[in-house]
Amino acid sequence: MAEKRIGQRTFEFNSGVRVVASAAVAGPKEGEGLLKKDYDRIYPDNYAGADSWEKAERKMMEDAVSLAVEKAGVSTDQMDVFIAGDLLNQNISASFTARTHQIPYMGMFGACSASMLTLTTAAILVEAGFCNYTVAAASSHNSTAERQYRYPTEYGGQKPDTAQWTVTGAGAGVLGKKGKGPRVRYATLGKVVDMGLKNPFDMGAAMAPAAADTMEAHLRDIGKKPGEYDLIVTGDLAGVGHPIAADLLEKRGFKTGEEFKDCGLMIFRNDQQAFAGGSGCASSALVTYGHIIDEMMQGRLSKVMVVATGALMNPVSYQQGESIPCIAHAVTLEMPGGGNGGEKG
Amino acid sequence: MAEKRIGQRTFEFNSGVRVVASAAVAGPKEGEGLLKKDYDRIYPDNYAGADSWEKAERKMMEDAVSLAVEKAGVSTDQMDVFIAGDLLNQNISASFTARTHQIPYMGMFGACSASMLTLTTAAILVEAGFCNYTVAAASSHNSTAERQYRYPTEYGGQKPDTAQWTVTGAGAGVLGKKGKGPRVRYATLGKVVDMGLKNPFDMGAAMAPAAADTMEAHLRDIGKKPGEYDLIVTGDLAGVGHPIAADLLEKRGFKTGEEFKDCGLMIFRNDQQAFAGGSGCASSALVTYGHIIDEMMQGRLSKVMVVATGALMNPVSYQQGESIPCIAHAVTLEMPGGGNGGEKG
Numbered sequence: 001m002a003e004k005r006i007g008q009r010t011f012e013f014n015s016g017v018r019v020v021a022s023a024a025v026a027g028p029k030e031g032e033g034l035l036k037k038d039y040d041r042i043y044p045d046n047y048a049g050a051d052s053w054e055k056a057e058r059k060m061m062e063d064a065v066s067l068a069v070e071k072a073g074v075s076t077d078q079m080d081v082f083i084a085g086d087l088l089n090q091n092i093s094a095s096f097t098a099r100t101h102q103i104p105y106m107g108m109f110g111a112c113s114a115s116m117l118t119l120t121t122a123a124i125l126v127e128a129g130f131c132n133y134t135v136a137a138a139s140s141h142n143s144t145a146e147r148q149y150r151y152p153t154e155y156g157g158q159k160p161d162t163a164q165w166t167v168t169g170a171g172a173g174v175l176g177k178k179g180k181g182p183r184v185r186y187a188t189l190g191k192v193v194d195m196g197l198k199n200p201f202d203m204g205a206a207m208a209p210a211a212a213d214t215m216e217a218h219l220r221d222i223g224k225k226p227g228e229y230d231l232i233v234t235g236d237l238a239g240v241g242h243p244i245a246a247d248l249l250e251k252r253g254f255k256t257g258e259e260f261k262d263c264g265l266m267i268f269r270n271d272q273q274a275f276a277g278g279s280g281c282a283s284s285a286l287v288t289y290g291h292i293i294d295e296m297m298q299g300r301l302s303k304v305m306v307v308a309t310g311a312l313m314n315p316v317s318y319q320q321g322e323s324i325p326c327i328a329h330a331v332t333l334e335m336p337g338g339g340n341g342g343e344k345g
Numbered sequence: 346m347a348e349k350r351i352g353q354r355t356f357e358f359n360s361g362v363r364v365v366a367s368a369a370v371a372g373p374k375e376g377e378g379l380l381k382k383d384y385d386r387i388y389p390d391n392y393a394g395a396d397s398w399e400k401a402e403r404k405m406m407e408d409a410v411s412l413a414v415e416k417a418g419v420s421t422d423q424m425d426v427f428i429a430g431d432l433l434n435q436n437i438s439a440s441f442t443a444r445t446h447q448i449p450y451m452g453m454f455g456a457c458s459a460s461m462l463t464l465t466t467a468a469i470l471v472e473a474g475f476c477n478y479t480v481a482a483a484s485s486h487n488s489t490a491e492r493q494y495r496y497p498t499e500y501g502g503q504k505p506d507t508a509q510w511t512v513t514g515a516g517a518g519v520l521g522k523k524g525k526g527p528r529v530r531y532a533t534l535g536k537v538v539d540m541g542l543k544n545p546f547d548m549g550a551a552m553a554p555a556a557a558d559t560m561e562a563h564l565r566d567i568g569k570k571p572g573e574y575d576l577i578v579t580g581d582l583a584g585v586g587h588p589i590a591a592d593l594l595e596k597r598g599f600k601t602g603e604e605f606k607d608c609g610l611m612i613f614r615n616d617q618q619a620f621a622g623g624s625g626c627a628s629s630a631l632v633t634y635g636h637i638i639d640e641m642m643q644g645r646l647s648k649v650m651v652v653a654t655g656a657l658m659n660p661v662s663y664q665q666g667e668s669i670p671c672i673a674h675a676v677t678l679e680m681p682g683g684g685n686g687g688e689k690g
Contacts, residue, residue: 002425003474009425009449011475052665080347080354081534088659089434091454095657099537099670104354106462106534107454107657109436117451121466128473129348130356148661189426189449192440312440312452314433316493320397325444 004127007221009214010188017126019333020074020133020179023067024290025060027142027168030282033268038290039169040067046143046168054092057141057170061086061097064172064289065137072133072174079103079174080131083122085114086139086281087166088148093139103135112207112236113190113310114138115171115285116329120187122175123331127184132176139170140280149200149315162202164238164279167267171285173293182296182304182333188218190327192312198323200313204241204264204276207309210326211237212248215307218330219254226256229332230301231292235284235308238264238277263287263306284308296335305332349472352566355533362471364678365419365478365524368412369635370405372487372513375627378613383635384514385412391488391513399437402486402515406431406442409517409634410482417478417519424448424519425476428467430459431484431626432511433493438484448480457552457581458535458655459483460516460629461674465532467520468676472529477521484515485625494545494660507547509583510619512612516630518638527641527649527678533563535672537657543668545658549586549609549621552654555671556582557593560652563675564599571601574677575646576637580629580653583609583622608632608651629653641680650677 006012023040031042041063043049048056061084069076082103084094091107098105110117115138122136143153145166151157175184193210211234219226226232226249237245242262249256263284264277288306295301307330313322351357368385376387386408388394393401406429414421427448429439436452443450455462460483467481488498490511496502520529538555556579564571571577571594582590587607594601608629609622633651640646652675658667 002477005425005475054661054665080350085454089661090456090657090659092657092659092662094454095537095670095672096662096667098657098672099539102536104534104536105672106466109430109439109452109454111435121451124469124473124475128469128475130350130469130473132347189451191447191449192444194444312435312437312443314435314437316399316434317437317441320399322441325440327440327443327450 009217010186010221012186013123013127013184015127016177017123017175018183019181019293020174020176021068021072022173022289022293023064023071024171024286025063025169026286030167030169030267033272035267035291038294053141053143057093057139057144058096060170061093061137061139062100064170065097065101065135068135068172068174074133076101076103079133079135081106081125081134083108083118083134084137085109085118087111087145111310111312112279112281113308113327113329114281115288116306116308116331119173119331120329123184126175134175135172137170137172138281138285140166140282142166142168145280159275160201161275162240163275164203164277165274166280167278167282167286169282169286171289173289182293182335184331185334186222186332188214188330190214190329192325192327194323194325196323200318202240203311204237205244206324207311207326208237208241208244209248210328211245211307211309214328214330215249216252216254226254227259229259229303229305232260232305233287234262236264236279237262237309240276296333302335305330354562355531355566357531358468358472358529360472361522362468362520363528364526364638365519365521366413366416367518367634367638368409368416369516369631370408370514371631375512375514375612378617380612380636383639398486398488402438402484402489403441405515406438406482406484407445409515410442410446410480413480413517413519419478421446421448424478424480426451426470426479428453428463428479429482430454430463432456432490456655456657457624457626458653458672458674459626460633461651461653461676464518464676465674468529471520479520480517482515482517483626483630485511485627487511487513490625504620505546506620507585508620509548509609509622509624511625512623512627512631514627514631516634518634527638527680529676530679531567531677533559533675535559535674537670537672539668539670541668545663547585548624548656549582550589551669552656552671553582553586553589554593555673556590556652556654559673559675560594561597561599571599571605574604574648574650577605577650578632579607581609581624582607582654585621641678647680650675
């Protein structure tokens with residue numbers, strides 16, 4: 001009956017919905033990192049010309065949307081729905097961006113999994129014929145996240161090496177059926193996985209089982225092995241969580257190889273002091289909308305899976321003794337004719 | 346090209362997706378109110394047997410989902426996706442409910458518009474063939490909202506008469522193509538409307554223009570007058586906002602009559618001290634999933650529009666001088682053969 005679903009949890013897209021264009025806007029630290037050539041705009045400081053960090057984050061999302069729409073050769077008036085999420089309470093980056101761009105708006109929350117949650121929803125609306133064009137976006141900002149989730153930034157608290165550095169930036173993608181961009185092929189939604197971990201300074205380890213769960217569900221549903229993808233990236237498991245996910249997958253019969261990477265390990269150089277690596281909605285958003293789509297457009301990658309991971313607690317749930325519920329949403333992209341395995345190794 | 350869209354912003358559902366069953370779980374004050382006979386469960390106190398208000402809110406959403414699924418004659422295992430939202434930071438009520446029920450989960454944020462935002466998405470997934478069954482839910486809790494958005498509850502701060510009382514409770518609906526429930530006919534997503542109002546104790550007035558905007562867009566898109574509906578309810582405009590919305594609509598050529606009501610004015614008796622009326626995600630969720638669906642099932646209402654309104658600011662954006670961005674999402678339900686105008690007057 002559900003003709004667009006394969007197996008237990010995977011949605012299949014077969015009407016030609018694709019990422020028509022995408023854009024990524026980065027903060028200063030990201031702009032000095034490994035993917036600096038892949039960003040459409042880099043702000044030289046964390047304020048991005050605004051008078052608060054929150055307004056700076058919003059500006060980055062507004063910019064990412066504007067740039068992606070412009071690159072798609074259309075206008076924001078032609079966008080039927082804007083689907084977006086971020087890390088801030090009440091999704092204010094996304095909601096204020098929706099106010100600026102005046103596109104009908106669906107707010108979503110998936111913590112750092114927001115990038116693929118919103119991309120999935122944006123693809124569904126086009127695939128099913130509700131929209132001609134949609135635009136998906138996600139953002140995070142180191143300074144806004146720090147003061148909301150942890151301590152006042154002025155406090156300068158030390159952190160263990162398992163902590164991660166919230167990435168500052170925003171990414172957006174325009175979905176439609178025209179153009180030459182990579183096709184959205186499958187999406188596998190996550191279930192909440194909670195292994196009882198409670199350490200907010202070790203989110204990668206908490207999220208790894210959720211990533212493995214969604215990847216396993218996806219691979220079983222479509223009957224593939226990890227190596228059949230040119231690139232599989234998790235969103236922000238970083239140095240601690242990513243090997244745990246690989247280990248869990250191997251134990252379940254899905255051995256990964258050099259195609260398996262993590263966005264949180266692709267953004268900063270080792271000497272940039274990002275602890276275990278990057279995190280935040282912008283981790284997977286910058287890598288997907290800045291780097292991966294471009295690599296696919298240029299024919300260097302053909303089949304890619306992005307598994308964005310999110311930790312769904314808040315400070316109150318943590319204070320009330322709850323463990324960290326995690327989730328991962330996967331989207332696969334295909335560029336017919338592309339791919340020379342250039343990402344491997 | 347977008348064959349399921351009518352006019353500018355309205356999605357059309359024509360493959361028979363319907364609300365198979367629904368349930369509403371209410372707090373103690375709501376359980377003494379005007380719709381007390383319509384709730385599936387009423388908790389005698391705000392803790393609902395849990396050890397914190399946050400956990401109580403979650404319990405209400407968990408219950409609403411369980412009860413709705415049970416009434417649908419299916420099991421949570423058969424639910425393909427759970428789509429939910431609430432008012433708490435990082436959507437913790439929805440996310441922890443997703444952990445409990447272990448259904449693939451899409452978190453959404455639309456403040457008090459979450460009820461219709463999630464219902465729209467749940468209907469899209471079934472309509473388009475991605476899912477056989479989905480379950481949508483929304484919740485709010487007076488005590489969790491007070492302490493998160495305003496002051497510590499112990500402070501006992503006074504409020505002006507324009508303030509509203511956040512409704513405690515949760516509602517859920519199972520969407521599918523089987524059964525005899527009301528069909529989802531149209532959904533019109535909102536744009537963010539911000540008239541520059543900044544008073545968090547007068548949210549109804551801030552949200553009224555958003556409700557009018559979405560209702561106008563809907564009526565223009567499908568070419569109908571308000572009076573062609575048996576009932577049109579806004580989510581939580583209450584005593585101040587609802588007349589403003591009616592006035593705005595009349596000025597734009599859409600005169601409403603006795604069919605136009607507000608969920609925030611339907612829940613509490615006048616002597617229950619709810620200021621201008623109820624608010625929160627549970628306002629429209631309790632009325633829709635407790636009262637309206639039941640009235641439709643029993644043939645007393647045939648065509649209903651629910652316009653859930655949301656205010657998308659957070660305390661930080663307010664402190665940074667921002668006005669209140671508002672949104673309204675509308676869903677229309679139809680029960681063929683039902684409707685005797687019993688709601689009118």
